[in-house]
Amino acid sequence: MKRPGTAICPSERNSQPYPFAGRRNQQRFFIRHPAFFPSPLNHPLETNPRSVLTFRLLPVPYDMAARRRLHPPPGAELSRSHPRWVMLDRFVHYKAYAGEAVAEEVMDGTQSAISSTCTNISIAVSLRVAEPPAVSRLYLHWPERFMTASLSQVSQPFIIAAHGRSILFQxxxxxVGDSCPAFYxxxxxxFLYTASDSEKxxxxxxxxxxxxGGDKNPDVDLYFHPYRLQQLRSMWRDDIGLLCRxxxxxxxxQLTFGGQLCVLHHKPGEEQGDMNWSVENMPLPDGDxxxxxxxxxxxxxxxVPYGDCYLCWADCYLGLLFVGVIDKRTKPPCYVPLPDGLxxxxxxVDPGYPDPARRVCVSESSMINLICVGDYxxxxxxxxxxxxxxITVWTLTxxxxxxxxxxxxxxxxxFWAALDFxxxxxxxxxxxxxxxxVKPDVVYFRLNGGNKLFWLIEIDMxxxxxxxxxxxxxxEEEEEKCSIDMAHWRSFxxxxxxxxxxxxxxxxxxxxxxxxxxKLQNIRLEQAKEKRFVEE
Structure with a gap:
């Protein structure tokens, strides 16, 4: 089997594959493959006539570090092949660390570099990875001294969006060291959690x-000193999107329902201290x-992101709004109504409560999809x-x-016939x-089995x-000493x-x-069997 990061010359398919790193021979070969280059306005119906990719393999200096990644030393623990993608649970898990500094004790290389909150608390994050349809979860490594009274008064960390190699969460x-009258x-x-290009x-x-746009009230600003929460702009997480390129x-x-757009644009090479938000009143589209x-x-x-320049704000019952967030916005955003008959x-109707029947998703090829569970x-x-x-799946063509x-x-x-298996x-x-x-014909659903037993299933449409x-x-199940009394678990x-x-x-x-x-899956399943929530 060909290893990741290797190439096989077409004339040598039965020979040993050569890794890109460290290859010294002068042999060259070409790979030509017609591909679609998505256009923000015509995607994907029009094909770019110049969309033929040509790759030439040239000799490169011998890279010992790259060769070690391809051929780990004997006895090194090998991971399985990477999942091509993951389904992230929006709820982030607090993981305690002792002392005043984050220890490098996470089980794998997903642990981030150390950062800090605006209140000078040292933190790091890591990712527990699972193959879909199982959910992967972000771990927020937090000081042990804040794991009791303080965390009981703060809202649960929450993933807002993900795109490319980055994950945005709040x-x-x-x-630190201050008495606070109330958690609010x-x-x-x-925070933006980003995978590195190298082994870093x-x-x-x-x-x-x-x-x-923040609220300023001198009578209560005393309680917000020195962090100035009172003057922070109110940003609801459902209105925020992430675009990486x-x-x-x-x-x-962030796009408010009143048409105000708040943008933070970080450019390559820009220092973190030079980033600033810009707020503008966006021109709204006209039409009956x-x-x-x-x-x-x-x-x-x-x-969801769309192409290299757009974010799409979706109301699953009113339509889609495509907004250019890279260049200056001189034109109104593009509005797309939902398919006829919906x-x-x-x-x-409760604001902030997720809708269980419809969802707008985007594939890795920038295809916008709408999934609906409805009647005839x-x-x-x-x-x-x-x-x-x-169940109906639509694609914006x-x-x-x-x-x-x-x-x-x-x-x-x-659907019932598929479940019978x-x-x-x-x-x-x-x-x-x-x-x-990665597979536009595969959809994942949640099934509520009662007794806090939720199944996640994969359906090939x-x-x-x-x-x-x-x-x-x-x-709560992320901890080994998790309470088996599910009545005290947070609702899902x-x-x-x-x-x-x-x-x-x-x-x-x-x-x-x-x-x-x-292991977490097996423990959960055994507990369900013991309580007879699941048949043997």
Whole structure:
């Protein structure tokens, strides 16, 4: 089998493969492959006539470090092949460390370099990796002295978005050595966790605060000194998106329902202290079929990257809004309505509560997909009131012409037949769909089996068959001394998971947590069997 990072000359397919690093021969060969180059306006219907890739293998200096990565020394612990992508749980797990500094005691190479909160608490993060449909979880390494009283008063760290080699999350920071009258005075930090290009540890960057639009009240500012939470801009996590491009360049942007756009654009080579937020009133699109963003009818369900310059804010019941976040915004954003026949009445009206019936996702090839679980009239259905349902996957084929194509449809009878291949699975309505990042015909769902038992399943929409299955691991189960009394666990509202190719950018021996993830799965399954929540 060909090893990662090796190439086989077409004329030598039966010979030993040569690694790129350290190859001294002068042999050259070409690989020509027609490919699509996505255009933000025509993607993917138009093919670039110049989209033929040509690769030439040239002699390079002998790289001993690269050769060691390809051929580890005898006795070195080998990881399995990398998952091409992961499904990130939005809930981040606190992991305690003793003393005043983060110890390098994480089981693998996903541990980031040390960073700090705005309150000068030293932190690091790492990633427990699992093969989809099992969820992977971010660990926030936190001082042990803050693991009791302080953390009980702060909100749970939460993943906001992921793109490319980066993951964006938020975490509330307790004060150090100060008495605080209430937890809501604690400031909110935003961090970007980024895989490195080399064998270096992943980077953990704290983003600068934004004070533009913040509330200023001299009567209560005393409680916020010296961190000035009172003057921080209020940024709801569901309105924030992440766009990464090139080496080191990224954009974090927030779009309010009133049309105000707040952007942090970090350019390659820019020092962290030079980053600043910019806030502007964005021109809104006009038209009779466009919802009025100023009246508050718009509710963002997802923010996904599109191409190299756009972020897409999606309301799964009103449409998509494509906003250019790189260059100066002189034109209104592009509005795309939903496919014809879909009802616009929202299933869950509570702001901030994730919608279980519809989801907008983007593939690694920048294809925008809409997944709907509804009745035959195009209305969303919920678990408490449904008789029959259909799963439909749509793809946005042309942004300029605002065209959707129906790719897959699966009736409820086909879905039940697929579930019958695993007798442990409950026959309940599938919820919170997520499309695979690398296989556009594969969709993942959550099944609520009751008793805090949630199944995550893989469905091949093209073949209409069941794939892999797993159990959702609660955040409390990450600790070995987890309480078996599930009544004290946090509730799982069913937030849709965040697809990310983060693992693709790690060194091949960096990930060592796959076995630990399997162990958590086995423990969870055995507990469910003991309580007879799952059939043998």
């Amino acid at each position: 975490a509330q920071a307790p004060f 005075y604690y400031p909110m930090d935003y 540890s992943p980077c953990l960057m704290r983003l600068p605060p934004c004070f533009d 090139g080496k080191g360049e990224f954009v974090v942007a 079929d466009i919802p009025n963003l100023l009246c508050g009818s718009w509710q963002t369900d997802a923010v 009802d616009s009445n929202r299933l869950c 009239a195009g209305c969303s259905v919920c678990a408490s009131s449904y008789s029959a349902f259909t 042309n942004l300029r012409e605002k065209k959707w194509m129906k790719c897959f449809t699966m009736e409820d009878s086909k 695993d007798k442990r699975l409950p026959h309940v309505l599938p919820e919170f769909p997520t499309i695979s990042l 093209k073949k209409e068959v069941l794939g892999s299955t797993s159990l959702y691991i609660f955040e 509202p069913g937030y849709s998971f965040v697809p990310s190719p983060f693992t693709r950018y790690l060194d091949q021996h960096a990930i060592r947590s796959l076995e630990h993830s399997e």
